[in-house]
Amino acid sequence: MSITRAEVLKIADLAKLHFKEDELDAFLTHFQHILEYVEQLKEVNVDDVPPTSHVSLTADFEKHIFREDEVGSSLPVDASLTNAPDPGSGHFRVPKVL
């Protein structure tokens, strides 16, 4: 399975990343090597095998964990804004969208 330059650019766009022309060739090679390596998963017969997402949710507590819907504490607005690159008064400022 090989990946084209155009596909890489499309994935980069989806991932909101940008690569300079001179980075792209090395990147394409590494990406290609990784994809060739993971191809081997296709050899495995996974018919009737369910996927595992929460790996230790087994026998003892194979169910969703619920809690009462009670109002708890949350982070104050001021604390939420302390790390913002461009905080407004009670909001995050970003470049004009419209």
Add this chain to the structure above:
Amino acid sequence: MNLMDAHQIKNAVNSGKITAREVAETALRRIEAVDGKLSAFLSRDRERVLTRAEEIDRTIREHALPLAGVPVAVKDNICTLDLRTTCGSKMLENYTSPYNATVVDRLEHAGALVIGKTNCDEFAMGSSTENSAFGPTRNPYALERVSGGSSGGSAVAVAAEMAPLALGSETGGSVRQPASFCSVVGLKPTYGRISRYGLVAFASSLDCIAPVANNPKDIALLLSQIAGRDAHDSTSAPVAVPDYLAEMNKPVRGMRLGIPKEFFGEGLDPEVRSIIETGIRNAASLGCELMDVSLPHTQYAIADYYIIAPAEASSNLARYDGVRYGFRAQSPADLQDMYKRTRSEGFGPEVKRRIMVGTYALSSGYYEAYYGRAMRVRTLIKRDYDQAFERVDALLSPVSPTPAFKIGEKVSDPLSMYLSDIYTVTANLAGIPAMSVPCGFTGEGLPVGLQILANQFEEGTLLRLADAYMAAFPVSKPPLKI
């Protein structure tokens, strides 16, 4: 007072033989003396640590504390109110969390001293700390070699006697491999054993917080304080926390130890093999029975891991967009330009590579072929372990196919770096606990760790075997190169 043994320190502080302030000063002096050569720490705050130590000294006049005055080094992807949490990334270079991780709250409640934040590969993605935006952490046994990673700073903090305990994190071996490279003890717990609230997310179905120490008793002491259900982390397991120190007093005689043949194949360095084989014979001589076992899907583990982890990372790292926290690119033309330039300038090459692979694996038309399939293969890897643990109590294997490699040796070939995780990733995929314990040194003086794996929530079994093994076969360490 040395900084090797947490039990010794907390006993001395609780009994008034030494103050927490004196312990803190010793640790800070040690860090100032040796860390210039090692770069294990990214940040620390001398005044804050001393103030905190004085608070502990006041509290213990009222009552003893389980970790009284014990310095703990914390990996820089675990949130702390008092120190920056950079994740080894330019993206979070100036980020200070507005809350403490649950583990940090629990440590402080137990009287521990968070002595500083430790270096790691960017967002914990790597096996050497070379992916840190702030430079690599060096191996104290060979300064031109890597510390291992991603929790290299945490392993070196303990190995170089800057702190008796450290917290790292594990997604694919990030504590066991540096523990092996630096001759310390590292435990990757069962998935869900320790709350991850405040651990910066990398791959959510795999991530664990993982302790480092010089001996299994100290790991047990630390684990007892931080394990257990947390309402802030819905993936934390509602499973009772046993008394790990009591578990360790049970005998190891009669334990059945499995040797997985797939962990001794091609690519295993002959000297590492010979050290591990001696370790296995030694373990058997404790009265344990050795059995050959097979984990047939091990060969697919790296491919499986390098789909699952990047896929989840690509989703988790979408939050770094320059809006709410972290780095933002200068003078963006518009919102899209801000997102793209922020992420392209803020992330390093390995993080970008994994976001790209993950985005590809999750993209329309490929989801089932990559991520869906990988999660099914993961089930098969888990079943291999389920079957093995029907016959044996624990498994023994190498941690890493080689000892610590040279800084720069693998950076230009990401796949070769990935392959070095072959013996560690399966425990993360199967969610089982596993440890690295010091097993020996190569002729060149490089540490080699023995891996012990057990079934889910069997940390007590691991610690018991590790403790008996280390007590019977202590490794004599060459002097540190610092």
